Amino acid sequence: MNATDRTPADLLRSALATDPARPLVTFYDDATGERIELSVATFANWVAKTANLLQNELSAEPGDRVALLLPAHWQTAVWLLACSSAGVVADVGGDPAAADHVVAGPGEFEAGLACSGDRIALSLAPLGRRFPTPPAGYADYAVEVPTQGDRFQPYAPVDPELPALIVAGAEYTSAELVERARADAAVLGLTGPGSRILSALPYDTWEGLSAGLYAALATGGSVVLCRHLEQLGEDALAKRIESERVSATAR
Template identity: 85%
Template structure:
């Protein structure tokens, strides 16, 4: 990563320039058996399309707040980086009534209706499938709308790294603070540099979960094996995963 990177979106651009083919996010759901691996290039493509959806589809402006009512999931990671790219605030598990927009997954659709702005629903089904036959009332289907957006993203105005970028567990962070904290915490998490792989079973509703499950691996040039419902896997399964995925550190 470059010392000049000031936002999570900067970190992703540097990762893309350095080695687009390497794995960045490998996702497991131990309730469904799903496994998805996203290279830096594939992840960045999803981020670009989602950032274009935010900027052009939602007409969101820098400083607007998007409540992310989502679990630790590869699509949540995409939304976090897309928000950073567009300069909007990702409010993780935030109050929908105080948000400009809402992105919700199963179990949160009713709560998300408190937002008066536009709302997107994610099925969180394997391979990011759309809702069948239709998304919940009051929501647009992310899986239907995002493919039509561009593979490259350029914000209408440069993103200020000193402006708020993330709210989680009641604490607010600027883009620069996210990068600084993630870099500082990477070594303590066992991320010693490029090639390091961290298995995280932590939820995304705390800074610790976001750092282990996304930001610190990105800041260190490493990658994350992100596990949802890890408690449903037995120790033998976890041990085999650690070996097969060449995991070098864990956060559980």
């Protein structure tokens, strides 16, 4: 990673320039048996398409607030970086009524209707499948995102000193986020490029977001993001840690 990187989007661009083929996010859902691995290049492509959806289709402007009513999931990670790319504020678990746009997953659709702006629904089904019928009042992310462009250019440069993330009531600028993620990496045991952390922490705290995405991104590492890990026995967990070449854990 470059010392000049000051936003999460900068970190992703540096990762893409350095080693686009390496894994960045490996996601497990132990309730469904899903496993999906995204290289830096694949993850960045999802981010670019989602950022184009935000900017071009939802007309999201820098400073707009996007309530993310989503669990720890690879698609949530994509939305976090897409928000950073477009300069909008990702409000994790935020109040939909106070948001300009809302992105919701199963169990959150009714709450998300309080948002008067655009509403995007994610099925969170394996491989990001479409809904048979989208929830009332929502557009289906899996329908909307494939047609978006593979390259993203914000209309205006993202200011690292402006708010970028709200989680657990705390607000962070892009620069603060990157600085904290770099500091957390050493504490979490991420020693640099090639480090690989397994995280089962939810995304509703800074600690969960850092362990489950930002710290690895800030140090050239990668994350094995696990949902419903409590359904996995200790022997199976030990095998996963070995097979995924995990060097640190957060759970």
